[in-house]
Amino acid sequence: QVQLVESGGGLVQAGGSLRLSCAASGRTFSSYAMGWFRQAPGKEREFMAAIHWNGRDTYSADSVKGRFTISRDNAKNTVYLHMNSLKPEDAAVYYCAATTTYPASTPRDYVNWGQGTQVTVSS
Numbered sequence: 001q002v003q004l005v006e007s008g009g010g011l012v013q014a015g016g017s018l019r020l021s022c023a024a025s026g027r028t029f030s031s032y033a034m035g036w037f038r039q040a041p042g043k044e045r046e047f048m049a050a051i052h053w054n055g056r057d058t059y060s061a062d063s064v065k066g067r068f069t070i071s072r073d074n075a076k077n078t079v080y081l082h083m084n085s086l087k088p089e090d091a092a093v094y095y096c097a098a099t100t101t102y103p104a105s106t107p108r109d110y111v112n113w114g115q116g117t118q119v120t121v122s123s
Helices: none
Strands: 003-007 010-013 018-025 033-039 046-051 058-060 068-073 078-083 092-099 117-122
Touching: 003 092, 018 033, 018 092, 018 117, 033 068, 033 078, 046 068, 046 078, 046 092, 058 068, 078 092
Parallel strands: 010 117
Antiparallel strands: 003 018, 018 078, 033 046, 033 092, 046 058, 068 078, 092 117
């Protein structure tokens, strides 16, 4: 298993950018595919993007394609979510998660979760 800690959230104006980071502990990080989800108040957890353990294969939800990009650095045990052109509706708690399945876009596919980081977008 891996332990995950997200960071990088905060308050940003609409149209701005943020980079979220997720640091993993454990020697097996490179054997997990990683994903990012978000959850707004009163809504279900929503898939954003996932990346294969090879670091090359990725896919994203249609709602954020062209604006959000996932990447990873296995040497640093870190996965990133680069978010551009942020909108007020992107405000949510963002979670990273680890899975042994790829592709995987539903929460039940993921075995380890971070505690989340809050993203707030002002209009």
